[in-house]
Amino acid sequence: MKRFKNKIVLITGAGSGIGRSTAVRFDEEGATSILVDINEEQLLETKNMLSNSYSKTKVLDISSYDNSKICFNEIKEDFKKLDCLINVAGVLRFDNSHEVELENWNKIININLTGTFFMCNLAIPMLLESQGSIVNVSSTAALGSHAWTAAYSASKGGISAFSKTLAVEYGLRGLNVNCVCPASIETPMSTSPNLPKDIDTRLLKKIMPVDGINRSPDDIASTIAFLASEDAIHINGIDLRVDGGLLT
């Protein structure tokens, strides 16, 4: 299946986990990818996994508007168009909510929510020209109730809410915007979570996989590729849970 032949796709968070799997999936489906991440070394590792030699890496902290703007100007210059924007980059930390420090709150909101907004804000003019698509990676934390993740859950709730704003605002002009809400995916983010001491372990079942098994990031990459593709032409403004039934 080569659904992204001749398509230019930007993927944030491409240096690890779900973003890396997504980069590999789009490459397999024929895309030319712009891989974005703050971590240069890991980004290059992902690039080496791809077959399309026209794909490029961009080292970028998505929470910087100025640097994101420079990055998009370079993309316009180099690629002339953009067909899909896939926002995967994100950070997570666990704290008791009454112990969250402002610095950590701001960091999580700035990267997860504001960074995703910057990417959409800068990409939309090009995506309207190409009649493209946006897929934002939210979380079951946006839909259910996950303890010890006040800033993270707020950021993901924000992503899901503002994605619907974009969907309704631009859908009639040919741009679809959807969210994927994963849970229990085996990546560096989810393995060995640094939970606060003395937690009430009864709450763990709300954030842990129902069958005790973590799934592969490839299972999210396939869903992202579907939502970004023509196969999902009549899907706009949804939160698609990919959580093995965690919230069911």
Ligand SMILES: NC(=O)c1ccc[n+]([C@@H]2O[C@H](COP(=O)([O-])OP(=O)(O)OC[C@H]3O[C@@H](n4cnc5c(N)ncnc54)[C@H](O)[C@@H]3O)[C@@H](O)[C@H]2O)c1
């Ligand atoms: N793993 C899960 O079970 C799970 C569940 C729900 C949602 N998610 C979401 O999926 C996305 C990917 O998570 P993952 O599990 O692959 O984690 P990960 O830690 O493996 O990957 C996150 C990537 O984002 C990059 N990144 C972090 N801050 C950045 C910044 N400021 N600018 C650019 N890049 C930055 C990191 O360098 C890393 O490569 C995140 O948005 C996460 O919230 C993951």
